[in-house]
Amino acid sequence: MKNASNYLDAVLSMEDDAITIINQHKEVIFWNEAAVQTYNIKESDIIQEQITNFFHDDDLMVLKVLDTKKPVQGTYHRPRKDKHVVVNASPIFTTNNELIGSISVERDITQIVKLNDNLLTTSTELNELRQKVYTDTEENPFSRLKGNSLPLQQTIQLARKAAKTDATTLVLGESGTGKEIVARAIHEASPRKEGPFIPVNCGAIPEALFESELFGYEGGAFTGAERKGKTGKIEMANGGTLFLDEVAELPLDMQVKLLRVLQESIIYKVGSSSGKPINVRFIAATNQNLEQQMVEKQFRSDLFYRLNVIQLTMPPLRQRLNDVPELAKLFLKQFSVQYEVPMPTLEKDAVEALFQYQWPGNVRELRNLIERVIILSEESVIKKQDLLSFFHSSSAPSNLAETANNHSLVQEKEAMEKKRIEEALEQHNGNKTAAANQLGISRVTLYSKLRKYRI
Incomplete structure (x- = not known):
């Protein structure tokens, strides 16, 4: 039996975790080397001594299980202010179920906790630094609208003026021209930049859900409603900007309620009779002809005039073809980094092909084309024929080839003349x-040509 005890002592001494055994009188009867290293208390100093001479009663899990007679498993514990451990502890009973002591096995995780604390601190500092770098490098939020063409720069100039005010703004333009980008830029360049920017795609919300999505609802306002109610998008944008994309898709009854909000700056949740004041800047966008929709009674004229305090029109890409090479290069770099592939270059004839295309999908179509090139092409230099193979439109490659081969002298002259006029105006x-x-x-003559080329 004595040999068995020696064997057990040897096994316990080899453990990397601190092991403490006390008897029913709270005296330490076993203290292994890992416990010595963890608490810097010599075995000779603590053996047969009251464990409470070295630790506060409340800090000892081994005492807790001695009192409760119940084991604990995998519990986080701080036996000292400078120590963090994960402890397993259990009472010790004789075969006659008599309590004779307790044992604890403690894994020191102090360094892990400190590393985690340092990581949290570093992450916070990193986020603060990232925000500072973002602020320093993005002093001009409009820098995300890439291009130096006159139509784009004129729009940006107007958007800068809009950003200095709280005026409701209507952004017009074809799909893919960057309406949300300019809306975000206006918000970030405005005094409201610290507030939220809440985008709402009016074309993606089912008609039956419009009111609850925009205005929110009180708890139990209707069957299936959350008991705590729901905050609407307008209220979420309080202190900031609400961006209503595809505003032409708003149902007529919602147009009336939105008009009321614009007039009174008060929202009424579904199921509530009391209004709540809001402080929101509204920016709306559409690719539809709202004036035509007003004639057809699809869009309320009073709402149109409320939204149309400042009107911006995002130019289609075909009106700013000079920006195509810069945009293409930007997207090549962006997607080569994203997909971790070498950045290819565009051959001169490929760039010319980009100039000749009309880009019905605008910047979004160009961006998608370049992404396909990066994903699917294995060439380091992209030539015209390579480029044509990546167009989704079945007519685009043939149109481009036909344009390249059969461009009339008059068309070439007009294209060159238009380009020269745009460059002169930019300079x-x-x-x-x-x-x-x-x-x-x-x-x-210049005004005549501006009208002719719709510059």
């Missing part, structure tokens, strides 16, 4: 007199 910041002098034509 002189839109000054038409200076641009006409540079081009060697009169202002009357």
Whole structure:
């Protein structure tokens, strides 16, 4: 029996976890080397001593199980202010079920906790630094609208002015022209930049859910409603900006309620008779002709005029073809990093093909095309024929080939003339007199050509 005890002592001494055994009188009868290392208390100093001489009663799990006679498993514990452990502890009974002591096995996780604390601190500092870097490098939120073409720069100039006010803004433009990007830029360049920017796609909300989504509802307002109620998108944007994308899709009854919010700055939740004041800046966007919809009684004229305090029109890509090479290069770099592949270059004839296409899907279509090129192409240099194979439109490749092969001399001359006029206007910041002098034509002739080329 004595040998068995020696064997057991040897096994317990080899454990990496601190092991403590006390008797029913709270005296320490076993203290292994791991316990010595964990608590810096020599075995000779603690054996046969009251464990409470070295630790506070409340800090000892081994005492707790001695009192409760119930084991604990995998419990986080702090026996000292400077120690963090995961402890398993159990009472010890004789074969006659007599309590004679308790044992605890404690795994020291102090370094792990400290590392985790440092990680949390570092993460917080990193987030603060990231925000500072973002603020420093993104002083101009409109820098995300890439391109130097005159139509885009004119829109950006107007958007900058809109950002300085709380005026309701209506952003018009074809699908894929960047309406949400300019809306976000207006918000981030405005005094409301610290507040939320809440986008709502009006075309993606079922008609029956519009009111609860926009205005929220009180608890139990209708069958299936959450008991605590729900906060609507308008209230979520309080102190910031609400972006209503595809606003032409709003049902007529919701147009009336939105108009009331714009007029009174008060919202009424579904199921509530009391209004709540809100402080929200509204930006709406659509690719539809709202004036035509007003004629057809599809869109309320009073709401249109409320939304149309400042109107921005995002130019389609075909009106800013000079920006295509810059955008293409940007997307090549972006997707080569995302998909971890070498960045290819565009051959001159491929760039010319991009110029010749009309881009009905606008910047979004160009972006998707470049993403397909990065994913599917294995060439380091993208030539025109390579590029044509990645167009989804069945007519695009043939149109481009036909344009490249059969471009008439008149069309080439007009394209070049339009490009020269745009460049001259850009160089002189839109000054038409200076641009006409540079081009060697009169202002009357310049205005005529501006109308002709819809510049």
